[in-house]
Amino acid sequence: MKERGIFLTQQVTEQQQDMQASIDQERLVQQVAKELSLSLKQVRTTIGLLDEGNTIPFIARYRKEMTGELDENQLRDIEERTAYLRNLEERKSEVIRIIMEQEKLTPELEASIRQAVKLQEVEDLYRPYRQKRKTRASVAKEKGLEPLADWILSQPKQGSPVVEAEQYLQPDLGVNTAEEAIQGAMDIIAESISDEAATRAWVRKYTMDHGMMVSEAKAKDAESVYEMYYNYREAAKKMPSHRILAMNRGEREDILKVSLEVEAEPIHRYIASRWIQGRSVTEDLLRAAIEDAYKRLIAPSIEREVRGELTEKGEQQAISIFSANLRSLLLQPPVKGQVVLGVDPAYRTGCKLAVIDDTGKLLEVAVTYPTPPNNKKVEAERKFNELIDRYSVTLIVIGNGTASRETEQFVAEVIAGRKDKKMAYLIVNEAGASVYSASKLAQEEFPDLDVAERSAVSIARRLQDPLAELVKIEPKAIGVGQYQHDVSQKHLDESLKGVVESAVNHVGVDVNTASPSLLAYVSGVNATTAKNIVKYREQTGRFMNRKQLQKVPRLGAKTYEQCIGFMRIMEGEHPLDSTPIHPESYEVVNRLFALLGVDFSQLGSKELAAHLASLDPEELAARLEVGVPTLRDILDSLQRPGRDPREELPLPIFRTDVLKIEDLTPGMELQGTVRNVIDFGAFVDIGIKNDGLVHISQLSEGYVKHPMDVVSVGDNVTVWVLQVDLKKGRVGLTMRKSQAPAVNTEQV
Template identity: 80%
Template sequence: MVLQQNRKERGIVLSEQDIVLEQVQDELLAKRQERIIKQVAKELSLSIKQVRTTATLLDEGNTIPFIARYRKEMTGELDENQLRQIEERVVYLRNLEDRKVEVIRIIEEQGKLTKELQTSITNAVKLQEVEDLYRPYRQKRKTRASVAKERGLEPLAAWIWEQPKQGNVYEEGAKYINEELGVDSAEAAVQGAQDILAENMADDAAIRTWVRRYTLDHGMLVSEAKDAEAESVYENYYSYRELAKKMPPHRILAINRGEREGFLKVNLEVTPDSVYRYIAGQVIKGQSIVENLLRSIIEDAYKRLIAPSIEREVRAELTEKGENQAISIFSGNLRSLLLQPPVHGNVVLGVDPAYRTGCKLAVVDDTGKLLEVAVTYPTPPNNKKKEAAAKFHELINKYGIQLIVIGNGTASRETEQFVAEVIAETGKPELAYLIVNEAGASVYSASKLAQEEFPDLDVAERSAASIARRVQDPLAELVKIDPKAIGVGQYQHDVSQKHLEESLKAVVESAVNHVGVDVNTASSSLLSYVAGINATIAKNIVKYREENGKFENRKQLQKVPRLGAKTFEQCVGFMRIPGGQNPLDRTPIHPESYKVVDKLFQELNIELDKLGSKELSDLLTEQNPEELAVKLDVGVPTLRDILDSLQRPGRDPREELPLPIFRTDVLKIEDLVPGMELQGTVRNVIDFGAFVDIGIKSDGLVHISQLSGGFVKHPMDVVSVGDNVTVWVLNVDLKKGRVGLTMKKPNVAE
């Protein structure tokens, strides 16, 4: 049906024979799709119906945020993570099926395809299995075995492989002496035959699979210093060994980096005796005149051919494990950072600190509009504190500034000390300061987008404005920056950049659609992450808004160039129009459900203008969703979402989170003593703990063992970026400027 439908749409008329061929191809595609769906359902412990429905919805061009929010009945309420897992596995398995077809075709063209081989390839569930099976038939560069084959030594190799009980291998080898072909002795002939058999063993799929598994289970990853006298951050790995399969992901990536930077020599050590025994068990049939020769060939095959390639494959698998974990951590941290609660209603002074070039200042009003920029020099080497203080006081009084936001880059803590002194001088109890992560601000400042937003400002002034806006609406500001430039991960520069980019884009997309966007104020950067919207359509929305004024209702989006019916369906539920013609346009309720809402209000005998009132909220709370869903002829999950949206119209889910910690005075590392209780903000979560800003120059570390009194599998199970936490000082290293913290309350009795 697929091919026939495509042909019909293109107006192509085919012969009856071609139509029959298309029907056969369609049947094969359908069987392939069903096989993939069953496998994904089994892998992810989901029903076949859930996987089939999800795959169909994705194939129809629906986005994951849209499916997760507005197609819950169809998928059985799968969440975004489950939907992405299905998408990832379906894509992988479809590519795997395509590769199987290609491999079978190539082997068949060589005239070497057997039924058994075809079955093995067809039944493979991993790409590695297919490549192992294809390996003997792949075109190779010139090898010792290929040279031996060119010299006519395959029959001799076959004779040895038969493992004769009688005869002499060198007498047999003498039959193949041919100086024209380069075989000048019986020994050379036998050696050539050995090379052929060694390569055959190295190409055997079953042997490779077993050796790969054994190496991963028993291999020791060993690292040594290239120069033991060289100082580096990798000194812990100058003489290090650990069972490869037990290595934590961050350690794998650290050793990889040390090797790449030339400080470490790394290899995978495996005791070969078990490997020799296994291969011998597969190869040697019993006593023969060539038994010892075969054992020698096995040893050569493993050491020269199998071990080096398997080591590369296993290390690649370990690296992939490390990369996946690093990307997962970065993604989790990024989501937490993007969903930080906005600090509304404040005129903010943003400060981009520096030494020689001075602190750039930017004042923005409570909507993020830039009011004024300036530069002061309170830090070394200029130390113009008096002049700087005068400027700060002027701006504070002129604009009624309530919050000063300082970037955490160069000269941050010196600037913080200065700002704390200024706040004390003002005597204004409502004035406070906040340190924010400025990662990516310089990237944004030099971008084309920043130039368009602030054409009259220099790079540092734009950075100060971005820092100020980060607290007012973290999501709206951070989406302007390449996610990779926001430093909330570990080893993000050591992983597959393509995989990282795809994962981070999905995180930003998820966060944006979770919050929703005000279509009348959102930047094109923010709009481009809305489900179904690309960069071109996002710019068209902004352009339409500028030319025609504010959107009054969601239907007007259909007038935006290139925003077609499918895109409208995908995006409209995530677009908000506060104060628009239809009160429902400021809620997450999709227009396709507006008729359901109308029936609901009729059932409740209340008017739509009561939206947001306590009267409506109380009435909705009393309803039984299961019973009401039957009356309204709607799915229960959809109705629950509708009821929740009606009770809290215009709700920003981020506002339910605690605000960041505002400070008015500076804490120095010298002030800290073990046991001191402090309030801090989690800045980064990594495999072995969390870094917490407690108001000193460097963030303190809460090791994973100090996060909770119970067992902690991973720090992300306990804390997230942006969390406000209570910590106690464990230890202080003044020389290195390091502070150890604990989240386990000390036992006072002790």
């Protein structure tokens, strides 16, 4: 009977735990839905799909009916907020357990903890119960002064604090005078005030709303990039992210002294309104304790917390910008059908050359020395022409690193000296090429090449297929952001990995040509499975249908479900294997074709594409018993089988002649390529040594909230020269034709 009683008790406890977990889960769903302005069903379904092990690209593409067509960004928001709130629930449970073990948990306190929606709220409530190191208050308590503190807090109308304090003199413990006793009691009161959750929450908000970020130079006459912050003040609440991070960096480099200033008097008044009930004999002592609590205990920690919150805001914005720029860069259109001569420019060690064919295969490497200090231009020109003629090179690609503009000048001269004028060149962002070329992956791919030669290959391939090449590089090494080295590297890595994964799955992967690096970013596939796919391909030959992937070791049923829609098999046994249509929908296509009276031999024809485009998805979905979003995607895929979505974007600008900053005059119209987008504008490559800046105010005739609303990395844009600073090598540009200065024709 006793054992049965224990069993029933355990059952009841488990049922209570399950019930509490269910309540917590529903509260989480409601909170996420409220924060993100989504329906409860969308959030509940998405969390369920994620918990089942489905990836975000898979859910976004193939579970649209279930989520109400949420896009990847919305799904990631749900994932991030769910993870945060689940961690929050774990912390709540831990805090409740600790306070309960101290036998200090009240129903009101437990309710407050459970209802908290931010980690900071939980920590504020936990603060009075947290194990503290030795403090002035704890020392005073050890001396037996807590009852005196309680007496002062009782705010008696009569009596004398000195007379009361004399009851607590203990010379053996260091309490020799009434003044020392009172001071100890006030230390206890100050800590109690500092620990009160409501007070801290109010002071934190007031500081954020009314505080001023202030910076000054530690050495006022020193020159640095932080000169605008040598005597700077700005409302904390209004500070843009890039200025927050710039101040932080200047402080970290010991150039700036940064502080957060806020008027103390209103804070004193607020705290007094919570702790002082009216006139009493201890009022002055309480006011002194309040001032001490704020100055010594509350203000320093609140300043750290507010600055931490501002920094987190700045980091989120910096990561967001880097992520958006990276996605644009990854999705740059591939330049096909070109035999490319890649050039990794340098001074002393010479320019490394690599010729690759139109499939990316390496044909030859070489080195030339056309730049200072060697200046062997004649020999270099001979080598360039020799490689161009031998392999019928159609395009030269130059990395934008050290000596790139001198190399560009030399290449322009080589092109000008050739009889065939079809040759052109292009400068590409080589960020991360050195990281790749020194990696284990590059060593395995090109064991016989040195680091710089591998770099030249990577630079050439970046033009032919930017995505396939850039996935070999650690995402944060691709420099298309601002302050990426100043942010949480863990959060940056997580965000950028998601961006690369999204881009790879958006484009799709040719399973018969993809590298392990590319395959590892496919939905559901990890690095081990990616290597197994390539190994299986090498051992058995090219894949002829998607089902063959089920034979790859470690590629189980769940992985197959998640990845297969993003895997492409070109010229395989089944026509749909080259499309984004998931095998689970092949039967829908069969019913559709039977209904239309067409067969797979017509796939890819203009006639079938036109016919499919004319259909009404909603009416057809009902007849085929399939969801409208899924059918819409199927129809789109059938109209353009094998389509690469990047091909719809404009190709990069090819050049044949070099432009110098001295050639520029205000008002000149130029074509350029956006290289980087940041909070305050965009940097545009117009063919000179340094990219020109289009300030946010010059991006459009209308109001621009953020530069990314107007331009993206890789965009080809028309700009006009606003001003030229030859001394600093800076060029100001505008995309507003109305702001372009009149060209000085005499100067031109």
